[in-house]
Amino acid sequence: MNVAIIGTGYVGLVTGAVLSEIGHNVICLDINEEKITKLKKGVSPIYEPGLDEVLERNIAGNRLSFTTSAEEAFENAEVIFIAVGTPQGEDGAANLTHIKQAAKDIAMHINRDLIVVVKSTVPLGTNDLIEETIRTNAIGSFQIDVVSSPEFLREGHAINDTFHGDRIVIGSENEHAGSIIEALFIKLNIPFLHTNRRSAEMIKYAANAFLAVKISYINQISNLCEKVGADVNDVADGMGMDHRIGRAFLNAGLGYGGSCFPKDTEALAYLGRENEVSISLVDAAIQANKEQRILFVNRVLEHFNGNVEGKKIAVLGLAFKPNTDDMREAPSVDIIRTLSANGAEVHVIDPVVKETELLTEVAVTYSKTLEECVQNAEAVLLVTEWEEFVRADWEELLALTKNATIFDGRNVLHNHKLISQVV
Numbered sequence: 408m409n410v411a412i413i414g415t416g417y418v419g420l421v422t423g424a425v426l427s428e429i430g431h432n433v434i435c436l437d438i439n440e441e442k443i444t445k446l447k448k449g450v451s452p453i454y455e456p457g458l459d460e461v462l463e464r465n466i467a468g469n470r471l472s473f474t475t476s477a478e479e480a481f482e483n484a485e486v487i488f489i490a491v492g493t494p495q496g497e498d499g500a501a502n503l504t505h506i507k508q509a510a511k512d513i514a515m516h517i518n519r520d521l522i523v524v525v526k527s528t529v530p531l532g533t534n535d536l537i538e539e540t541i542r543t544n545a546i547g548s549f550q551i552d553v554v555s556s557p558e559f560l561r562e563g564h565a566i567n568d569t570f571h572g573d574r575i576v577i578g579s580e581n582e583h584a585g586s587i588i589e590a591l592f593i594k595l596n597i598p599f600l601h602t603n604r605r606s607a608e609m610i611k612y613a614a615n616a617f618l619a620v621k622i623s624y625i626n627q628i629s630n631l632c633e634k635v636g637a638d639v640n641d642v643a644d645g646m647g648m649d650h651r652i653g654r655a656f657l658n659a660g661l662g663y664g665g666s667c668f669p670k671d672t673e674a675l676a677y678l679g680r681e682n683e684v685s686i687s688l689v690d691a692a693i694q695a696n697k698e699q700r701i702l703f704v705n706r707v708l709e710h711f712n713g714n715v716e717g718k719k720i721a722v723l724g725l726a727f728k729p730n731t732d733d734m735r736e737a738p739s740v741d742i743i744r745t746l747s748a749n750g751a752e753v754h755v756i757d758p759v760v761k762e763t764e765l766l767t768e769v770a771v772t773y774s775k776t777l778e779e780c781v782q783n784a785e786a787v788l789l790v791t792e793w794e795e796f797v798r799a800d801w802e803e804l805l806a807l808t809k810n811a812t813i814f815d816g817r818n819v820l821h822n823h824k825l826i827s828q829v830v
């Protein structure tokens with residue numbers, strides 16, 4: 408099938424790459440010229456394990472191409488995916504500017520019957536709005552069906568998740584359109600769930616918010632464990648062995664960040680307010696997540712009796728989680744800003760994020776090696792649990808510091824026999 412994808416970010420690029428890998432002709436469109444220039448040279452603009460190989464293979468096989476021209480992208484498309492960003496607006500609601508633009512772009516270029524698949528995470532009723540926008544702005548009379556197929560991939564595992572996802576949700580008001588989209592994905596051999604569009608939209612928000620609640624829950628249990636002398640890792644193991652609960656998403660730590668959970672929980676909370684339905688559990692998860700970062704930084708400040716002026720503090724990890732370069736809503740940013748504002752000399756290192764514009768206003772030193780980062784540090788903060796940090800030779804690292812205390816923001820160093828200073 409001839410497929411066009413609007414938005415070549417984490418979701419659009421991975422979806423395009425995988426659809427080309429299973430034999431479709433895919434053209435990816437983006438308004439960001441820098442991204443498209445890189446992709447045309449076969450260079451991925453994002454860090455995602457396994458993506459480069461899939462891109463290389465399918466570009467070479469002429470099944471995958473890139474453009475900034477909507478006209479070129481839509482010329483032969485039978486199915487168009489929308490995978491543009493839906494960032495958080497000021498009131499918490501999702502900002503639909505890019506979605507509305509994408510719908511108008513489609514309408515302007517439509518030249519045949521078309522199925523539009525919405526991968527972006529969008530509030531209830533947005534798929535209806537997209538269909539209406541295309542129908543009212545299209546020149547000519549064509550059959551247009553909009554299908555909601557929310558995306559569940561995790562950054563850092565995006566390729567694997569797309570090939571081996573738990574389910575593909577197909578929300579359609581037209582059975583035939585739904586069956587064509589099922590056929591498009593059939594080679595992936597992933598279970599399908601067919602629903603109406605609004606249920607599909609809700610599945611995405613409900614699933615993300617549920618996971619956010621689970622994370623905030625274990626974080627609050629962890630804070631209590633610390634006070635009462637229980638070990639949250641054992642508690643999580645004991646809870647997780649109950650198959651009704653499961654061990655996933657019970658890793659206590661700094662809380663969630665990234666481009667999805669923070670904005671999707673806010674959008675669901677907004678939807679609740681808008682419809683005068685209480686979903687206070689989600690409000691509480693959001694609040695607990697915000698507090699978790701503050702608690703962590705406060706613990707560092709308390710350790711130095713409130714005075715970190717001139718103290719070297721090493722921060723390990725910038726990305727919001729391991730195996731990604733995504734800095735959106737990363738806890739590291741809040742933590743570094745607070746420490747720097749209190750006069751600390753902050754040194755940072757991340758295996759992938761070498762510098763970030765989110766910290767341009769902040770006096771921070773980017774280290775090239777772990778050793779350089781921790782040298783003479785009085786505190787070491789593990790903020791992102793990259794494998795190379797967890798598996799580092801901590802005995803050697805600690806010997807380089809000024810008798811530093813380690814603050815393990817991800818609760819991953821507890822089994823490290825050599826460490827006696829984990830907080």
Ligand code: NAD
Binds near residue numbers: 527
């Ligand atoms: P992203 O910011 O990485 O990429 C979006 C891309 O869309 C950008 O490159 C932008 O330039 C492009 N764009 C915007 N308007 C455009 C237009 N009119 N025409 C062409 N290109 C346009 O976003 P993302 O992380 O891939 O997320 C996309 C959507 O998928 C969001 O709704 C998000 O909530 C959802 N989602 C993301 C993830 C994730 O892990 N990143 C997972 C599941 C769902």
